[in-house]
Amino acid sequence: MKVTLEHLTKTFPARGKKGREVTAVNDFTFEIPDGQLVGLLGPSGCGKSTTLHLLCGLQMPTAGRIYFGDEDVTQLPAEKRGVGMVFQNYALYPHLTVLQNILFPLQNLKGADKLSKEEMNRRANEAAGLVQIGELMERKPGELSGGQQQRVAIARALVKMPRILLMDEPLSNLDARLRLQTREEIRRIQKETGITTVFVTHDQEEAMSISDRIVVMKEGLIQQIGRPQEVYDDPANQFVAQFLGNPPINLFSGRIRGGKLLIGEEAVLEAGALPDREVSVGIRPEGFVPDPQGPFTCALSGVEVMGREVSMVCTHQAAAAPTVRAIVGADQVEAKAASVRFRLKPEKVFLFDRETGERIYG
């Protein structure tokens, strides 16, 4: 099912006398193609959860429209939308067994949609099989591990064959090891069922690793939409560039003079036809190549071994952060030098407006 958002806006009224109106979602327009897994990504308070609540109908938008396929569902209450939702804390009913939890949505069906007992059990078992919890059906949620609870929650959301599946921070309650495993699991289930899925996360790695598309958000505004690699390689602005990538992008204050990009007094790259101006320069850690003849000099304060690669920890007076990190091949490191010279990969260097953070294309 294709999902379309048109100028979707949600404004919360001011709370109390001193409070002010909050626009959690500001004029969202985007389309989710059928069968894709889309990650809504942003720091807390960026409006991603509100977007999810608008999609499932727990909240009603202030303006704009939502379409599932060609049907306008904007005013449709949650129960009529046919969405499945996995809550951050799973919201499994603690007094019901796993089977009863999964059956719960089916037992709500009335009239023509009502299912026979056998059919309900068949579908519950099918959903349980899909998430591989068949042997846990008689347990109570309290007796399950976090990962198992997560699977039950997904099975409960899938059992009613939703038009779209929504997940709120699906991995945040799991420990690091389970997180890796579960995110592959989510990817597999989504591919197997082909249900259009939207999930919310604040963890860029999580979003990048499994999404077909990511939507980066900040303070209620969409910053950028695209395939994870596209967004990473071609960030629309400084916020997106900083938010994606680990270790994060290195920022420097620089300037354009006579077609050259200067950081400090060093001309590090050709700037093409850009006019002279002050800029903010973002360089991905993998954009540095150690080169004795390179134009860019940093003071080297240490080397962290990461195995296949090493992270060179440097300092530079024009850098925005106290340290600059360069990820280079283990064989490229000059051991105990006090300073190191780099050549920069042009495709890993981005220029931003110092005031607005907007990308400057050269």
Place this chain on the structure above:
Amino acid sequence: MNYKQAENMSRRRSGLARGVTYVLLSLWALVVLFPFYWMLLTSVKGYGAYNAEYIPRLFTQHPTLENYVTAFTAVPLARFFANTILFTVLTTALMLAVTVLAAYAFARLNFRGRNLLFLFFLSLMMIPNELVVITNYVTMTNLDLRNTFTGLILPSVTSVFYIYLLKENFEQVPEQLYYAAKVDGTSDLKFLFKVMIPICRPTIITITILKAIECWNSYVWPRLVTDDEKYFLVSNGIQTIRETGFGRENIPAMMAAVVVISVPLIVLFLCFRRMIMEGVSRGGTKG
């Protein structure tokens, strides 16, 4: 469109449900408030006017304070009041001292038999007052303490529940604070007064208020142990007024007395609403 109608219908239904809810809640609010209104109203009706109303009126055009004067002059209401305040203050203060010391010992001091003793204390919570009041009455009679404040107060002091409540709260104070104080050479008693009590002030205030309410409203024990009007508390006073005072027919004066003894608690409640309600919901019971 189909879903538009469905949506409108569900909106209308939820609007209706909300309306019904408010009506229901307001109805119960009326049931709760009406007796209060009625006692206020009756207390300001003149004696003659009240008795002339075969059909009671829901308001009065000639409010009078004469009943309040009667209430304080015809019966020793002021004395009942003073007794109750004295009883409440002394009982609550004693309870606080006993409770704080015991709770502190259970929460922080290590002594042999502590856990067993605490378990024993907890099991005492199950003993109903009705069971022990008999012997207490006999004890007080034998000690010749009937119609004394000592007799009134002593059996009313302890509440295992408050010890339990305060102990739980004391235990939430980080143990590091205690060790830090020990290292600095602070005595246990000083630590209790300078650190524990200030940190746990909300709980202490809560149990103080709950105990004060309990004292103010206590009836059974005072009724047993006092039969001399000089030592009556307001509850017993009210009962006496009802049975002998003012002549049984002077309802307005009776209501004035009722208002006077109800007001202090209501004021206390409105001031400490949150604390009282939270304290009660943590396990206080009535009856």
Place this chain on the structure above:
Amino acid sequence: MDKKNAKGWLYVLPALLFLGAFLVYPLVDVLIYSVEEGFNFASQTYSGVGGYNYAYVLRDPYFIQAIKNTFILVAVTVPVSTGLALLISVGLSSISKLRELYQTVFFLPYVTNTLAVGLVFMILFKSTPYTDGLANLVLIWFGIAPVDFIDGPYWAKMTVLCLYTVWVVMPFKILILTSALASVNRDYYNAARIDGTSSLRIFTRITLPMISPSLVYLIITGFIGAFKAYSDAVALFGTNLNAAGMNTIVGYVYDMLYGSSGGYPSYASAAAVILFAIVLTITCANLLISRRHVQYLS
């Protein structure tokens, strides 16, 4: 005993003394009293040991009346007040405007003097030569014959007693249930709503099981409280409850204790022990039944 141990015991000593003197000793003593036959208060002597006090109490028509009254009171007020409190609490938690105000108002009876407000109920329901009282006027208005609820027929007196008891116990129940309802995670309701669960089903399959521990707690304390009813009855009908035929078990205990003849602590003790046995039995039964039905949250 070393210094540290001594200090700990020193701190709990006051509590221990008070509890020992006024809770533990009386508990033992009351059992002894209850089996001492022919105890004379003045001379502190008794003629023998046996079950006579129990037999006497159980044959006493006043006690039988008190038992009957108490059981009716329990059977009526516990379900009515719990059900009504549940209804009101659900209503309270579904609104946001004025909620604090309603909560405050609903809590008021808790902080009022039972005896004092009982007087107000009495004048509302009493019928005198001067007036039928407000309650009766309402009845007349509906075309029902007036009745004296305070000095009239048994059922009328019982009705007022039940009404007043419910009025008195409601604040506590509403408070407990509202906080239980508030502690249910909103996500359960959201999840159920997305799955198209009807309100009734949400209430019976989610809300009730989630608050069942609080409900059980309320029902048990409700039973215990109602079995110990006394001051409500005194407030409405005066101290001579036997004469009014409205005595309760606790009332019977006190009346036995507080006789003009110096009292009969033996009979009072026997009655108190019987009361305790009844309460204990019913509490255990409650716990057993609820253990089977209540889904304790893990």
